[in-house]
Amino acid sequence: MSDFRFIEEKIFRVIMFISTAVIALALLLILASILYKGLPAISWEMLSQTPSGGFYFGKHGGILNAIIGSAYLSIGATALAFCVGLPVALYMNVHLAKRKKLINMIRFFLDLLWGVPSIVYGAFGFGIMIFLGIRTSLLAGIVTVTIFIIPIMVRGMDEVLKTVPRGLLEASLSLGSTKSETAYRVFFKQGFAGLITAFLLSFGRAIGDAASVLFTAGYTDSIPTSLMQPTATLPLSIFFQLSSPIEEVRVRAYASAVVLTLFILFISLLSRYTSKRYQKNKIQF
Amino acid sequence: MKLNFKFFTIKRHLRDKLANSWMLICLSFVIIMPLVIGIGLIYKSGPLLRENSLSSLLFSSDWRPMSGHFGLLTFIVSSVWVTVLALLIAGPICLLSSIHLTQYAQPYVLKIMHPVIDILAGIPSVIYGVWGILLIVPFVSHDLAPFFGMQSSGYCLLSGAIVLAIMIIPFILNILIEVFKTIPNELSEASLSLGATKWQTIKFVLVKKAFPGIISAFGLGISRAFGETIAVLMVTGNVTKIPTGAFQSGYPLPALIANNYGEMLSIPLYDSALMLSALVLFVIVLIFNGLSRIFIMRVEKNT
Numbered sequence: 001m002s003d004f005r006f007i008e009e010k011i012f013r014v015i016m017f018i019s020t021a022v023i024a025l026a027l028l029l030i031l032a033s034i035l036y037k038g039l040p041a042i043s044w045e046m047l048s049q050t051p052s053g054g055f056y057f058g059k060h061g062g063i064l065n066a067i068i069g070s071a072y073l074s075i076g077a078t079a080l081a082f083c084v085g086l087p088v089a090l091y092m093n094v095h096l097a098k099r100k101k102l103i104n105m106i107r108f109f110l111d112l113l114w115g116v117p118s119i120v121y122g123a124f125g126f127g128i129m130i131f132l133g134i135r136t137s138l139l140a141g142i143v144t145v146t147i148f149i150i151p152i153m154v155r156g157m158d159e160v161l162k163t164v165p166r167g168l169l170e171a172s173l174s175l176g177s178t179k180s181e182t183a184y185r186v187f188f189k190q191g192f193a194g195l196i197t198a199f200l201l202s203f204g205r206a207i208g209d210a211a212s213v214l215f216t217a218g219y220t221d222s223i224p225t226s227l228m229q230p231t232a233t234l235p236l237s238i239f240f241q242l243s244s245p246i247e248e249v250r251v252r253a254y255a256s257a258v259v260l261t262l263f264i265l266f267i268s269l270l271s272r273y274t275s276k277r278y279q280k281n282k283i284q285f
Numbered sequence: 286m287k288l289n290f291k292f293f294t295i296k297r298h299l300r301d302k303l304a305n306s307w308m309l310i311c312l313s314f315v316i317i318m319p320l321v322i323g324i325g326l327i328y329k330s331g332p333l334l335r336e337n338s339l340s341s342l343l344f345s346s347d348w349r350p351m352s353g354h355f356g357l358l359t360f361i362v363s364s365v366w367v368t369v370l371a372l373l374i375a376g377p378i379c380l381l382s383s384i385h386l387t388q389y390a391q392p393y394v395l396k397i398m399h400p401v402i403d404i405l406a407g408i409p410s411v412i413y414g415v416w417g418i419l420l421i422v423p424f425v426s427h428d429l430a431p432f433f434g435m436q437s438s439g440y441c442l443l444s445g446a447i448v449l450a451i452m453i454i455p456f457i458l459n460i461l462i463e464v465f466k467t468i469p470n471e472l473s474e475a476s477l478s479l480g481a482t483k484w485q486t487i488k489f490v491l492v493k494k495a496f497p498g499i500i501s502a503f504g505l506g507i508s509r510a511f512g513e514t515i516a517v518l519m520v521t522g523n524v525t526k527i528p529t530g531a532f533q534s535g536y537p538l539p540a541l542i543a544n545n546y547g548e549m550l551s552i553p554l555y556d557s558a559l560m561l562s563a564l565v566l567f568v569i570v571l572i573f574n575g576l577s578r579i580f581i582m583r584v585e586k587n588t
Contacts, residue, residue, distance in 0.1 A: 009484035016385035019378045024401050026451045030408065030416045037419060084311045091308035106316065108578055113319050115574035116567060117512020119539045123563035124322050126546065127329045150315060178297065180304035208409025211514035215546045235411040239515060242415060257415045264407050
């Protein structure tokens with residue numbers, strides 16, 4: 001009996017270790033297979049040119065339109081989301097600090113929003129566009145993605161600001177600063193390291209999401225020059241190239257996937273680095 | 286000097302008021318948003334609902350947009366298949382791994398796994414789709430299907446489920462680790478001091494105590510998996526037929542919406558049908574998400 005107890009534990013320990021290894025292995029497999037397939041196909045031409053005639057039949061050109069389009073779109077959306085998200089997160093933690101029930105309700109609401117699939121945002125955005133008579137454009141894409149990442153950003157920032165000690169709030173208020181000054185001068189600075197992480201995380205979401213821009217930002221071969229023009233995005237460019245039957249085009253899809261993956265990895269590393277770097281600006285307790 | 290000071294305070298208070306009202310506007314915007322989305326989707330699917338009853342749309346598999354038949358059952362069944370399979374794969378892995386990470390593993394393992402989980406969560410779904418096509422589809426078609434004595438092109442529900450499982454693992458795992466961390470040490474100490482082995486303590490005390498949290502983590506995983514679009518669209522095959530096995534092609538709900546937007550404006554009521562599918566998706570995800578969150582909040586309150 002007692003032997004069996006330990007044998008069972010041993011068996012499960014092995015299985016548990018394997019489960020953890022499987023997860024790490026999955027990440028390695030994803031990165032390895034994409035790099036293996038895509039890296040050989042990357043060339044300077046691909047990164048620096050827009051598609052020329054016959055690009056989708058394997059002829060010359062590159063995915064610069066998608067890279068620039070994605071950059072415009074995600075920078076625009078993250079900036080907008082920041083302007084809306086930061087005040088909300090600060091308001092929740094400074095102004096509503098005493099009203100625990102209300103805060104919890106708002107958090108619950110945000111969590112619900114956070115879970116809504118991006119395709120629903122895309123469909124909703126498209127519905128609004130038809131309603132207003134707007135065609136697919138950079139602006140529509142930016143607005144849709146903004147709405148999609150706001151809950152992600154607010155919840156991320158809220159988790160950070162939650163950890164700011166209450167004493168800091170009281171000290172700042174007792175020195176005569178207004179609540180908004182406390183929010184922007186004290187809480188913002190104290191949480192800066194974490195806020196950057198939340199910001200970059202939302203940026204990564206914005207650049208990687210395909211379903212929400214599918215109908216709102218459209219797709220074109222040229223780089224947009226105004227907000228009202230449609231724009232290509234990296235995820236969609238990968239998606240479209242991969243559905244081609246021609247091998248050269250598919251290989252390029254893998255190369256584009258490498259570009260996107262490296263970008264996401266870079267953001268992830270950057271957020272780790274910056275949050276460490278600004279950690280020391282915090283007031284220690 | 287006095288005047289100057291007064292001016293300064295007025296300016297300060299004005300700024301405070303401005304900042305506060307902007308904060309309030311943003312907050313109300315965020316809170317009103319889900320309502321607006323819900324109402325917008327209901328409004329948009331109205332034309333179709335006026336001609337057909339909701340149940341006839343949800344429980345009919347007759348999908349012929351050209352002649353005005355919009356039965357969504359095929360797509361709902363596909364979605365359920367993919368989601369359930371994905372959870373069956375991801376659930377046990379996450380549970381075992383989270384026990385390992387919180388109870389047995391050395392601190393450095395957790396240090397390695399944290400970035401792994403973060404990166405897995407950050408990888409865009411298109412990349413998962415590409416990976417699925419590169420690795421999972423051939424694997425299912427050449428190895429897994431023959432092993433079970435089946436024929437499959439690889440573009441099937443199982444491939445979709447495997448890809449989805451990897452995608453939802455970081456979400457479930459993160460929550461599970463948090464859940465196991467909230468359980469007070471005294472409980473396991475009490476159990477250990479009564480002579481139970483570590484494994485018995487985990488099995489009968491820890492997992493039992495964490496059970497509501499585990500269920501809600503799985504619920505959140507389900508709501509993630511149900512709405513995932515691009516990756517699933519790329520590997521499940523998109524065949525409009527009710528699937529009866531894991532090795533058959535399917536056509537999940539999000540894929541339907543994503544695939545058909547191009548032509549929807551040319552066929553009457555088509556856009557309405559797609560908006561209805563988005564609404565169905567929205568409601569199902571909200572229900573799963575909401576219930577799991579309420580469950581989790583209860584757990585946190587109790588500990």
